[in-house]
Amino acid sequence: MASTCAQLCLRGTGPLYSKTVSSTWQYYTRVQQRIKVTRVPTKVISGLSIRGNHTTATTLTRLRWKQQICFYSDSAAKYLTNEAKEGTNTQELSRTKVGAHKTSLLPTRDAALTTENSHISLDLDPVAQPSALEEISDEEAISISVPSAIPPASTTLRDYVDKSETLSKLVQLGVNLWKLEKRPNVGSMLLRLNFNTDVTPRLLFLKDIGVEDSRFGYIISHNPFILTESLENLQARVNYLKSKNFSSETVASMVSRAPYLLNFSVNRLDNRLGFYQQQLSLSANNTRNIVARLPRLLCGSLEPVKENLKVCEIELGFKRNEIQHIVLAVPKLLTANKRKLTEIFDFIHNTMKVPHHLITKFPQVLNSKYLRLRERHLFLEYLGKAQYDPTLPSYISLDRLVSLPDETFCTELALATLEDFYLFQKTL
Amino acid sequence: GGSSGAIRTFRKLEGLFCVYKPAGVHWKLVRDSIETNLLKGLNAAPSQPLPHEVRLLAQPRHESEASKGLTVSAVSVPVLSKHPLVTGPEFQHIRVGVGHRLDTFSSGVLVLAVGNGNKALNDFYTTRVTRDYTLEAEFGTATDNFTNTGRVVERSTYDHITQDKLERVLSMLEGVNQKTLLTYSSIDMRSQEAYEMAVQGLLGPEGKSTPILTGLRCIRFQPPNFTLEVQCLNETQKYLRKIVHEIGLELRSTAVCNGVRCTRDGLFTLQDALIHHHWTAADVMQAIQLYHSTKKNKKPSKAANKTSALQTSEDNITETQQSEINDGVAR
Numbered sequence: 001m002a003s004t005c006a007q008l009c010l011r012g013t014g015p016l017y018s019k020t021v022s023s024t025w026q027y028y029t030r031v032q033q034r035i036k037v038t039r040v041p042t043k044v045i046s047g048l049s050i051r052g053n054h055t056t057a058t059t060l061t062r063l064r065w066k067q068q069i070c071f072y073s074d075s076a077a078k079y080l081t082n083e084a085k086e087g088t089n090t091q092e093l094s095r096t097k098v099g100a101h102k103t104s105l106l107p108t109r110d111a112a113l114t115t116e117n118s119h120i121s122l123d124l125d126p127v128a129q130p131s132a133l134e135e136i137s138d139e140e141a142i143s144i145s146v147p148s149a150i151p152p153a154s155t156t157l158r159d160y161v162d163k164s165e166t167l168s169k170l171v172q173l174g175v176n177l178w179k180l181e182k183r184p185n186v187g188s189m190l191l192r193l194n195f196n197t198d199v200t201p202r203l204l205f206l207k208d209i210g211v212e213d214s215r216f217g218y219i220i221s222h223n224p225f226i227l228t229e230s231l232e233n234l235q236a237r238v239n240y241l242k243s244k245n246f247s248s249e250t251v252a253s254m255v256s257r258a259p260y261l262l263n264f265s266v267n268r269l270d271n272r273l274g275f276y277q278q279q280l281s282l283s284a285n286n287t288r289n290i291v292a293r294l295p296r297l298l299c300g301s302l303e304p305v306k307e308n309l310k311v312c313e314i315e316l317g318f319k320r321n322e323i324q325h326i327v328l329a330v331p332k333l334l335t336a337n338k339r340k341l342t343e344i345f346d347f348i349h350n351t352m353k354v355p356h357h358l359i360t361k362f363p364q365v366l367n368s369k370y371l372r373l374r375e376r377h378l379f380l381e382y383l384g385k386a387q388y389d390p391t392l393p394s395y396i397s398l399d400r401l402v403s404l405p406d407e408t409f410c411t412e413l414a415l416a417t418l419e420d421f422y423l424f425q426k427t428l
Numbered sequence: 429g430g431s432s433g434a435i436r437t438f439r440k441l442e443g444l445f446c447v448y449k450p451a452g453v454h455w456k457l458v459r460d461s462i463e464t465n466l467l468k469g470l471n472a473a474p475s476q477p478l479p480h481e482v483r484l485l486a487q488p489r490h491e492s493e494a495s496k497g498l499t500v501s502a503v504s505v506p507v508l509s510k511h512p513l514v515t516g517p518e519f520q521h522i523r524v525g526v527g528h529r530l531d532t533f534s535s536g537v538l539v540l541a542v543g544n545g546n547k548a549l550n551d552f553y554t555t556r557v558t559r560d561y562t563l564e565a566e567f568g569t570a571t572d573n574f575t576n577t578g579r580v581v582e583r584s585t586y587d588h589i590t591q592d593k594l595e596r597v598l599s600m601l602e603g604v605n606q607k608t609l610l611t612y613s614s615i616d617m618r619s620q621e622a623y624e625m626a627v628q629g630l631l632g633p634e635g636k637s638t639p640i641l642t643g644l645r646c647i648r649f650q651p652p653n654f655t656l657e658v659q660c661l662n663e664t665q666k667y668l669r670k671i672v673h674e675i676g677l678e679l680r681s682t683a684v685c686n687g688v689r690c691t692r693d694g695l696f697t698l699q700d701a702l703i704h705h706h707w708t709a710a711d712v713m714q715a716i717q718l719y720h721s722t723k724k725n726k727k728p729s730k731a732a733n734k735t736s737a738l739q740t741s742e743d744n745i746t747e748t749q750q751s752e753i754n755d756g757v758a759r
Binding site: 157158161162167168174175176177178375406422425426427428 | 448450451452453507508509510511513514515518535689698701703704705
């Protein structure tokens, strides 16, 4: 009788199964009473894993009978911990992975079935589980330890942002956590910070030197390491810049626009200032001027700058004083892409036939987009208006050529319609 | 909640459109800038307000009273884990596919597809699709890569070349290509079916084959410069430049290609192509809507997407072939 019932259970045909299960289990309650509790845990968890499809049927039916069980593995764990006689043993077992003993127990189906049924029969006991509808006092309610929803390890800060005061306040400041967490180790670093002892003093320091509150988000998003730099160092660097006659407003503006600035040592800042002053033979005032307008000159490496200067002198053929003038007007050219610089110079000098001295007069053309310049020049050439020599009539100035928006360019320089310009672009 | 504004906008963005690729720009850069601009447009849509959740914050009054009872206040706080600064923008990647590729030297019509449009793109290119090109060329030089940017290999005179001689070489080339066309079409040449298809201009290879020029003529002749108009199938731009080089050789001189410009790719013409000023999400959406509406008007029945695409592309070819015949007669 027992074996046939077992066979029926194992084959498991839908609704019929659920009805037979209830009768079989009640039968087993009376028969099997001497099963040791300690041996139940291992087999129970793994025995259920063998079930596969059948587990869902049993779970659903049990849900209908008793309202307090959700996931079977969770409930099993809870049940075991509550009823634990050998405390440590059951604790460990409740944490083992469900499928661990799968293969080893496949041949012993009957054994699994009997132990499972005995477990289930124990579960059916009215004293087994406190009902969720019972009233408990407030102190008891608070003493129930809720497992933390925070995972011990995660690839994203999303899981921690609601629980961490630091992260929440950073988001409120406007820090882009999504971008920062992509950088290696930055996410962990931010999590470990204490808002009151780490973040606040530095933000107050920035405020003291004149950086606006609205820029804090931008600065931290680009340079989170400003929050780990020591305050003495930050102060020393600000003092150094002030000693070089940078005004306070200038220092504040430089820090706002180049977030990494204060992370560099005084030595390095000094090196760079010296380099620009020497290489370009600029006066102190002029050096301050270009560094204030492009503070990231002090942050990046000097090698590309040296190469660009060499390119300007040797390949492009500018004289030293011309280079000085160009850099003062457009400091960005010091960090421009070498290839693009050569490409656009080649077009301006060889195709548009503009001499060096005119380019020096309008250095912005070297900073413009190659394609834009090309299509405008070719349009003017098509219209017979490509005349860039100021000594000759109907002269087109280079700075207007590159800086005007399309519409103004068409109406004032080319004396044509915008549509004509767009149509012309499709003939190139 | 329901679908956000950004997702609804994205649905309107799915389809095909074409851009004008400038010369000297790799097609991948074009595709990437379009994707970046579309993402900018989609993520600019106002995001949904943050969901709130109620949290119970315990506030014990004093040490002595702790055991007596706790006051718990319910506070509704925004769920910061759904904030865009924490999750990132709603759209981080869009599938933008490229149709027939144009190499860096060439310019012209480049067909792109967004999202579900990529499926249509695959169907589009398995049918017999022809393309129109304009080739700018110059006599007198031969280079290693057949363009004016390559290393010069040979120079020659070209005074002896007349338009008549050029036309003769072009018609010889056309004849050769016509023969190749017939070889690749999988129909018995002696059947009535073959005749009817030839009349309609439907003969040709299905799918891949060697490049075939279905039409070739000179539209401008000002030595040393001349301009050719080409219709072709399964071509590469390098093959077209090689044709220019070979024409130079046939004329007992040399020629080099100064520009390759695609003026039509299947149903997409220069008129529909977006210049880079119009590579914004709004303009692209408009172009795609236009494509959907013209597709609806052209196709009376929904069935046989393939054959109808075939026929409409053939209509274009038939027209040009007619004009060729007319030109031939006029000569």
